Amino acid sequence: MTGKPRDFFGAFVVGGAISAACQCLVLLYSGLGLPPVMIPILMLATISVISTILYVFGIYGKLTVFGGMGAILPFCGLAPAICTALSNQLKGGVKAGKAVWEALKPIALIFAIGYMFCFCIALVLNGTV
Numbered sequence: 001m002t003g004k005p006r007d008f009f010g011a012f013v014v015g016g017a018i019s020a021a022c023q024c025l026v027l028l029y030s031g032l033g034l035p036p037v038m039i040p041i042l043m044l045a046t047i048s049v050i051s052t053i054l055y056v057f058g059i060y061g062k063l064t065v066f067g068g069m070g071a072i073l074p075f076c077g078l079a080p081a082i083c084t085a086l087s088n089q090l091k092g093g094v095k096a097g098k099a100v101w102e103a104l105k106p107i108a109l110i111f112a113i114g115y116m117f118c119f120c121i122a123l124v125l126n127g128t129v
Contacts, residue, residue: 007068014067018074022047047076055080082107 025043034042054060060080063071071077082103089099 010066011068011070013070014063015070015074018047018071018076021050022074022076044075047074048079051076052079052083055083078107 022043025046026039029039029042030036051060054063060071064077064080072081085103085106086099089102090096094102
């Protein structure tokens, strides 16, 4: 990322394409008559599987070079980030169990802090605190 207009354009194009793909999945799952509560879960799971497959074949890395934060910031960037951390740990000679923990630890910390923050905001907004 150099801060040049090309970087912003790449992030806009890649982020927009990912968003459009997610919306198509939501429409597809809605059209199948699935319960509304299941649609976001299935969309996130599907986009994670797709991004992991693209990572394994080296395509997602090229997307992050072109799209920068447009490819990294969406949820689908989470699975390749975990795969990258895991492969780096394994290349460093760390045993598989410890490598998985080291790859997932930062993600677990982020989600734990996020959930606690959301819970506190919900308590304040509901007037229970």
